[in-house]
Amino acid sequence: MxxxxxxxxxxxxxTLHNQNGAELQVLSRVDLxxxxxxxxVLDGPSGMGKSTLLKLxxxxxxxxxxxxxxxxSDGRMLELSAASPRELVRMRRDTVGYVSxxxxxxxxxxxxxxxxxxxxxxxxxPTAALxxxxxxxxxxxxxxxxxxxxxxxxxxxxxxxxxxRINIARNMIKPRPLLLLDEPTASLDAANTQTVIELIQEALxxxxxxxxxxxxxxxGAAVATRRIDVxxxxxxx
Amino acid sequence: MTSSESTLPLLRVRNVSKRYGDRVALQEASFELWPGExxxxVGESGSGKSTLLNAxxxxSRPDLGQVEFLGRDGRLQDIHAMNEAQQRLLAxxxxxxxxxxxxxxxxxxxxxxxxxxERLMGxxxxxxxxxxxxxxxxxxxxxxxxxxxxxxxRTFSGGMRQxxxxxxxxxxxxxxxxxxxxxxxxxxxxxxxxxxxxRQLTRQMQLAVVIVxxxxxxxxxxxxxxxxxxxxxxxxxxxxxxxxDDPQHPYTQLLVSSxxxx
Numbered sequence: 001m002x003x004x005x006x007x008x009x010x011x012x013x014x015t016l017h018n019q020n021g022a023e024l025q026v027l028s029r030v031d032l033x034x035x036x037x038x039x040x041v042l043d044g045p046s047g048m049g050k051s052t053l054l055k056l057x058x059x060x061x062x063x064x065x066x067x068x069x070x071x072x073s074d075g076r077m078l079e080l081s082a083a084s085p086r087e088l089v090r091m092r093r094d095t096v097g098y099v100s101x102x103x104x105x106x107x108x109x110x111x112x113x114x115x116x117x118x119x120x121x122x123x124x125x126p127t128a129a130l131x132x133x134x135x136x137x138x139x140x141x142x143x144x145x146x147x148x149x150x151x152x153x154x155x156x157x158x159x160x161x162x163x164x165r166i167n168i169a170r171n172m173i174k175p176r177p178l179l180l181l182d183e184p185t186a187s188l189d190a191a192n193t194q195t196v197i198e199l200i201q202e203a204l205x206x207x208x209x210x211x212x213x214x215x216x217x218x219x220g221a222a223v224a225t226r227r228i229d230v231x232x233x234x235x236x237x
Numbered sequence: 238m239t240s241s242e243s244t245l246p247l248l249r250v251r252n253v254s255k256r257y258g259d260r261v262a263l264q265e266a267s268f269e270l271w272p273g274e275x276x277x278x279v280g281e282s283g284s285g286k287s288t289l290l291n292a293x294x295x296x297s298r299p300d301l302g303q304v305e306f307l308g309r310d311g312r313l314q315d316i317h318a319m320n321e322a323q324q325r326l327l328a329x330x331x332x333x334x335x336x337x338x339x340x341x342x343x344x345x346x347x348x349x350x351x352x353x354x355e356r357l358m359g360x361x362x363x364x365x366x367x368x369x370x371x372x373x374x375x376x377x378x379x380x381x382x383x384x385x386x387x388x389x390x391r392t393f394s395g396g397m398r399q400x401x402x403x404x405x406x407x408x409x410x411x412x413x414x415x416x417x418x419x420x421x422x423x424x425x426x427x428x429x430x431x432x433x434x435x436r437q438l439t440r441q442m443q444l445a446v447v448i449v450x451x452x453x454x455x456x457x458x459x460x461x462x463x464x465x466x467x468x469x470x471x472x473x474x475x476x477x478x479x480x481x482d483d484p485q486h487p488y489t490q491l492l493v494s495s496x497x498x499x
Contacts, residue, residue: 017487018494059476061483085462085476086271107429126441
């Protein structure tokens with residue numbers, strides 16, 4: 001099967017220039033590849049670089065060395081360190097979604113539109129596409145049990161669990177072929193955790209590739225098709 | 238970004254340099270900007286970001302280098318090789334320029350409606366009813382009560398003035414807008430509204446924007462990509478969140494770590 005994502009010999013080291021050039025070696029020589037329909041779960045104690053790996057794949061961090069290639073909507077493999085900002089913006093729009101633990105709040109924008117927004121980003125006429133996108137957003141908000149009275153309010157004042165569910169809806173509503181999940185159920189109750197497991201399984205069923213970090217072992221067990229211990233990518237140093 | 242894409246950038250800046258006497262204000266800045274892209278230029282005062290903005294917006298001539306803009310005919314044109322009339326036409330049709338101080342971009346003693354209509358009149362629109370209807374429409378888009386259409390901006394609050402300046406610039410549907418610290422003169426509560434408005438309008442109109450700001454949060458919210466300047470040089474550039482979350486250059490690291498997180 002053709003890979004959705006291919007990582008070769010990737011290392012990540014942070015150089016802190018204002019701390020006398022201190023160096024933090026986080027990951028060394030990561031090799032892995034993920035195919036459509038696979039859910040790769042990253043294991044290992046905290047501080048091992050699991051989140052760092054997801055951020056490298058999302059082009060939020062730049063690798064110190066090595067190659068990260070991701071299949072784009074036109075079938076081409078894009079190598080992230082050589083890609084232009086424009087290619088990376090398009091990659092995030094069309095190819096890869098990232099669910100972090102925290103919602104980055106946009107002032108004044110209602111929860112409904114925060115969730116609908118990814119669906120209208122590439123619309124030729126965003127105003128026309130907005131109503132259809134809001135219809136879909138309502139389905140996601142209802143499914144994730146966000147009370148209807150909150151839909152028209154900006155999420156800034158919502159609880160941690162509510163913000164996390166808004167974040168899941170916003171980043172999963174568009175069926176992108178690769179999804180990165182960083183503890184998506186960390187502040188959710190049992191019912192919502194179960195819903196997220198179902199959403200992940202539905203994404204896998206439509207052929208998406210997933211890479212996830214799950215603090216809750218039962219969630220990982222429910223969705224993993226393969227597991228990898230990130231500790232093996234720690235350098236001896 | 239739309240799917241109908243040109244193979245040429247909207248703006249191509251190559252090796253632009255400028256000195257003031259002995260002082261190097263800008264050294265070999267180069268970048269390309271594509272339709273729909275919002276790029277923030279950050280750095281402290283004196284870093285060269287305003288010099289860069291003025292050079293690429295044809296407001297001052299660089300000593301060296303080239304600035305090309307993609308005309309409606311699909312060809313890149315050297316903006317500093319144009320005559321003044323051509324530059325002025327560009328500045329009031331395809332370009333917008335939003336100043337930090339609204340008084341620099343508005344006519345403070347003529348009505349809000351006339352401020353919005355001026356660029357359209359410059360393009361030959363003379364029909365009073367249409368001009369007024371367009372002005373009303375734009376006042377509402379920037380959340381100014383259309384009942385204020387006959388009032389002069391001198392009677393407006395700072396936030397309203399800045400929103401009026403934005404309407405005045407966007408009325409001709411420009412393809413490229415330059416912004417010089419558009420939020421920095423405003424109270425924080427007023428800033429949020431303006432930022433949200435700018436965010437909506439740039440997306441709806443697929444505007445390409447070069448925004449100069451010293452506020453990293455503004456860059457994070459509005460810009461796809463950013464350029465960090467220090468002492469006239471571009472020291473780092475890339476996706477906005479990559480530059481902010483994984484800064485490589487010592488100066489960028491210092492800048493990012495100096496911000497207080499609320």
